[in-house]
Amino acid sequence: MIFYFTGTGNSLWVAKMLSETFHETLISIATELNEKKEENLVYSLRADEKIFFVYPVHSWGPAVSIMRFIARLKLENYFHQPIYSVATCGDECGYANRLLEKALNSRQLVLTNAYSVTMPNNYILLPGFSVDSKEVEKKKLEQAPLRMAEIIKAIQTEKTLDLYHKGGTPWIKTYLVYPLFTNLAIGKNSFRVTDACISCGLCERICPTRTIRMKDGKPMWADTCVQCVACIHRCPVRAIEYGKETIKKGRYYHPGIK
C-alpha cells in the first residue's frame, strides 16, 4: 500500500516507481481526506504487505496533509509489516522523518526506515526562494532514478543504509521553523489570478484540498490552502501569482505529471 501526497508531481513520480517495483496499490491521501469524512481512515493489510508514505518536505517537516491523514489512520491486520517513509525535497529534509515516525507511533505503528530523494525545488512563495535553474533541474531529474534504485535495493535486501538527507541544523529547522510554518502559513494564502486566465478550470480540478472554486470563470481561493503550490505551477498560461512575490520567478512541475 502506497499512501502518497503530491503538489507538483515529484512525490507522485516516486510513488509510481515504488508501486511498479513492489506491486503495491497507490492511494492518494488528498482523495482519501476529501472523500472520507468518518473519523478513522481504515485500511486492511495483507500479511506480506509493504507500506509506504511518500510526500514532499514542507519547511523541513512532512507536508501537513500527510500528518492529518496519519492522525486518522487505522491499519487492520497490522502485524509489524514494514513501513517506509520516502520524502522528496529540493535540498534537505531536516528531521521530517522523526516527525513522521512520531505520528506513526501515536497510531501504534512502527517506522522501519526513512529515505529521501532530492528533486527539483517547487517553493517560490517567500523572498529568497525560487525554482532551480534549468541546468540544476535537469541534473536532479537525472539523478533521481539512481537514488530510487539505491532505495529500492536497500528495501529489497533489508539493509539499513543511510539514504536520508537531513542537511545542516535540522533540529532548529524542524522543531522551530516547521511549527511556525504550520501555524502561520497553513490555511492562509495570497494567491491571485491575473487577466491572463483563460478559465480552463485546471487549478480548481487539481487543488488537493478543494480550496479553489471557479466563480464567474475565475478561480477564488478559500482559507484551506496547504501551500502545496500545485495551482501556481500548473496553470497553463501563468495566470496565478502570489502577491507580487512570484511575478519574476519561474514555474515547475514534474515532466511526467498529467
Ligand SMILES: Cc1cc2nc3c(=O)[nH]c(=O)nc-3n(C[C@H](O)[C@H](O)[C@H](O)COP(=O)(O)O)c2cc1C
Ligand atoms: C511549502 C513548501 C515548503 C518546502 N520546504 C522545503 C524544505 O524545507 N526543504 C526542501 O528541501 N524542500 C522544500 N520544498 C520543496 C519540495 O519539498 C520539493 O520540491 C518536493 O519534491 C515537491 O514535491 P511534490 O512535487 O510532490 O509536491 C518545499 C516546498 C513547498 C511547497
Ligand code: SF4
Ligand atoms: S489554471 Fe490558470 S487559466 Fe486555468 S482557470 Fe486556473 S488560473 Fe485560469
Ligand code: SF4
Ligand atoms: S490553493 Fe493551490 S497551493 Fe493551496 S492547496 Fe490548492 S493547489 Fe495547493
